[in-house]
Amino acid sequence: MENFLISEAIGDIAGSAYEGRTHRVKDYNKVKMFSSRAHFTDDTVLTFACAEAFIDNLDMTMNLWKCANEHRHAGFGSKFKLWMASHYPKPYGSRGNGSAMRCSSAGWLAQTEEECIRMAHKTAAPTHNHPEGFKGAETTALTIFHLKKGKDKDFIREQILDKYYPDWSNMKYADFHDTYTFNSTCAGTVGPAIICFLESEDYVDCIKLAISLGGDADTLAAIAGPMAYAYYKKMPDTLVYQAMKKLPDWMVDISRRFDEKVSTHIPDIL
Template sequence: MKGAIIGDIVGSIYEFHNIKTKDFPLFSPNCFFTDDTVMTVAIAAALETAGKDAPDAVISRWMLKMMRGYGRTYPDRGYGGMFRRWLEDRHPRPYYSSGNGSAMRVSPVAWFARSMEECEKLARMSAEITHNHPDGICGAQATAGAVYLALHGGTKDDIMNYVSRYYDWDFCLDEIRPTYTFDHFASINEGTVPYAVEAFIESESFEDAIRNVISIGGDSDTLAAITGAIAEAYYGVPDELWEQAKVFMDDGGGLADTVERFYTLKDITKQGGGQ
């Protein structure tokens, strides 16, 4: 979850100004948190409020409530048009999106879940509030499952094999870096999740994973949020990077406090990375 937020903040200035190199300042004064961070925190707040043993319907209601509450508190953070309309609708309904918004926000469910089955179920629930298209659900489940495996001792091969249940890909970053760009394909889960996973697979550390994924271009903040979520679970997040990220979240709204409180919940523990 911290990894997703760091990735979002680092990638925020490159979303529409892609770079094709790993050599860049990790945090720029112009960085900011986007909708990826806001919705990730909203899902964490919903899980915290509902509690471990709440019925599915209760968890779903809290997810919807927190997503709308946080979204309205932070209204200018780069939401897509359909999501903005959903926030404003008096009677919100899912809008059958296959976009990558379901994957960018899902990482808290992997920390909260007590089994892979529960992780996949919670991921589906978090997606279906808005992204009830099958591809929207797949993106959330693939991402959450990858994070869950990394948290519980999975190797990179385990993670790659798991995500391959949802997506087929056969490329390395060097092959796609020259041509991968921010187009419609890069804003849907099929065009996001495998690329984010590959950036993690080819990494040597948390920071290297973030640099990998930024260097390919595309929807940089969302790609880096997904890669960062998996990389955190596998490598951990250096304290100094989280402290730097919190500077960009110090807006009086308590986002960082919600994140840190979430990690103190009973049973929210890293069981051992796959290193």
């Protein structure tokens, strides 16, 4: 496998054309993967920033801050923008879904469950030092980690979804599709993203299910995309190619070096 980080970028780019346009996207059949409006957003900037910090052993806070400021119009939320503007960025207790959308590198790199949790918390800590912020990152990264290691959908539903987000545990996609609206918290995003993955048939189906929930479409798809890739192990080549063309050179470089690192990573806690 390769293009691990691209599995997040495709979801983000595809969803970007629909973010906050719930009325336009409830219809699955009308979702286009890459419309002309599609572009990478804050989700991808920060996903690549976290990945770069891990593979180059950089300070997580400073690398998130630097990368965000280099892409300041990527769609960051208002509180995150204040953090970006600070010369001494301090965590502000966010429980938003920003911690879940940027943590996929932890799931891909980790070799053990303990390492995965520790790395996920590291990606969240610079801004999302709230129990719900940490939980969103931990849940998302662990789902990717376990699927990468070969666990099945029953395991994810019983050992991850039921445990971390019991409010969503018996839910089916059809139960909440019509009523789901914009929600920028981890608690309102991670559970639905996992359910999109659980009910999907392949990678593209998962992304389209996430986008057609409406609301924070790019983030839902950015969170669900890596889960689907970790499980199905494939994405259409054309989408990978199209996504790469929309990313700046530094992200393409990180993607390539991250792929190498995933195949050679040795856990430092053993």
